[in-house]
Amino acid sequence: MYLKTPEGFSLERTVHSHGWYQLAPFGYDAEKRELSYVFQRAAAHSSLKISVAGYRGGLRLKTHGGVASRDELGRFAELFSRMLSLGQDLRGFHDRVRLDNRLASIALRGEGRMLRSPTVFEDTVKTICTTNCSWALTKSMVSRLVSALGQEDGRGSRAFPTPEAMASADAGFYRDEIRAGYRSEYLLEFAESVAAGELHPESWLDPSVPSDTIRKNLLSVKGVGKYASESMMKLLGRFDSLALDSYLRSEFYKTHNKGRPCSDERIEEHYDRFGDWKGLAIWFDICGEDP
DNA sequence: TTCCAGGGGTAGA
DNA sequence: TCTACCCATGGA
Numbered sequence: 001m002y003l004k005t006p007e008g009f010s011l012e013r014t015v016h017s018h019g020w021y022q023l024a025p026f027g028y029d030a031e032k033r034e035l036s037y038v039f040q041r042a043a044a045h046s047s048l049k050i051s052v053a054g055y056r057g058g059l060r061l062k063t064h065g066g067v068a069s070r071d072e073l074g075r076f077a078e079l080f081s082r083m084l085s086l087g088q089d090l091r092g093f094h095d096r097v098r099l100d101n102r103l104a105s106i107a108l109r110g111e112g113r114m115l116r117s118p119t120v121f122e123d124t125v126k127t128i129c130t131t132n133c134s135w136a137l138t139k140s141m142v143s144r145l146v147s148a149l150g151q152e153d154g155r156g157s158r159a160f161p162t163p164e165a166m167a168s169a170d171a172g173f174y175r176d177e178i179r180a181g182y183r184s185e186y187l188l189e190f191a192e193s194v195a196a197g198e199l200h201p202e203s204w205l206d207p208s209v210p211s212d213t214i215r216k217n218l219l220s221v222k223g224v225g226k227y228a229s230e231s232m233m234k235l236l237g238r239f240d241s242l243a244l245d246s247y248l249r250s251e252f253y254k255t256h257n258k259g260r261p262c263s264d265e266r267i268e269e270h271y272d273r274f275g276d277w278k279g280l281a282i283w284f285d286i287c288g289e290d291p
Numbered sequence: 292t293t294c295c296a297g298g299g300g301t302a303g304a
Numbered sequence: 305t306c307t308a309c310c311c312a313t314g315g316a
Contacts, residue, residue, distance in 0.1 A: 018297090019297080127297095130297050130298090131297080131298045131299065132295095132296070132297090132298040132299070132311085132312090132313095133295095133296055133297085133298085133312085133313065133314080134295080134296040134297085134313090134314070134315070135296075135297060136296085136314080136315075137296075137313060137314060137315085138296095138297075140313095140314090141313090175312080179312085179313065179314090180312080180313085181311075181312030181313050182299090182300095182310090182311045182312050182313090183299095183311095183312080183313095184312085186299090186300095222299085222300075223298090223299070223300090224299085225298060225299045225300080226298085226299085227297080227298060227299085228298075228299080231297085243297090244297095245296095245297040245298075246295085246296060246297055246298085247296090247297035248297070249297090250297095
């Protein structure tokens with residue numbers, strides 16, 4: 001199965017757009033430049049690892065340890081298209097950065113696509129797991145979540161757990177097994193409301209829904225505050241906020257302020273000129289230099 | 292031991 | 305709206 005990519009697309013740069021590729025069930029082989037992901041299959045109790053790598057100007061999908069019908073492969077290709085933001089129209093972003101001395105190369109290279117999970121549910125869970133802890137702890141929480149509740153593929157790899165699987169556990173499980181600390185009840189509550197059909201995260205991808213409505217929905221999730229909601233907005237293709245966290249702040253200090261701390265207002269001012277694309281500009285300005 | 296990580300909820304002003 | 309305080313975890 002072959003996946004066509006837009007002009008200037010780079011799998012490597014998209015994979016390294018942020019840290020998501022380090023979180024299970026993603027995998028990245030830097031030597032082969034191959035991104036893999038373990039998908040939950042439509043059939044119950046089944047999962048399958050699929051990888052993508054560059055091939056003749058596009059991407060080629062490969063199955064690992066299983067067989068998929070052409071229809072199912074087509075579905076995985078659609079999901080990869082979403083995960084690699086292939087459908088994102090970046091013309092407005094490139095127009096903005098083209099005139100900027102420091103960022104003009106982003107437009108030349110066609111950069112600006114962020115790696116996402118196949119579901120908004122998964123991105124939200126992972127984002128909650130990034131709050132107020134080290135990146136190492138985020139990785140281990142997500143890894144334990146996948147190991148404990150994800151569907152195994154028959155070769156030891158596991159998919160990301162479904163909302164139903166996550167809702168079937170209790171808060172004690174999240175505390176004792178996942179080691180999610182005070183986030184335990186937030187994770188359970190979110191999974192329960194999605195599994196019960198009270199919350200529809202996938203609808204947040206709908207471009208016709210106003211940003212304010214989506215932001216309000218995100219902030220209604222316990223465990224999602226200013227940073228997490230803004231970060232999620234980026235993963236939903238809306239880049240009009242910076243989603244400042246300790247990582248972006250420290251990178252900004254190093255890159256633009258001689259290593260000295262400054263106020264968030266100063267950082268906001270710096271990226272104001274990128275308008276509705278500022279959230280993307282900051283990522284590719286201070287994090288996207290050397291994949 | 293304290294501090295801090297890719298913060299957020301809550302109460303009180 | 306702003307502030308103080310609390311929240312689990314794990315590495316430095």
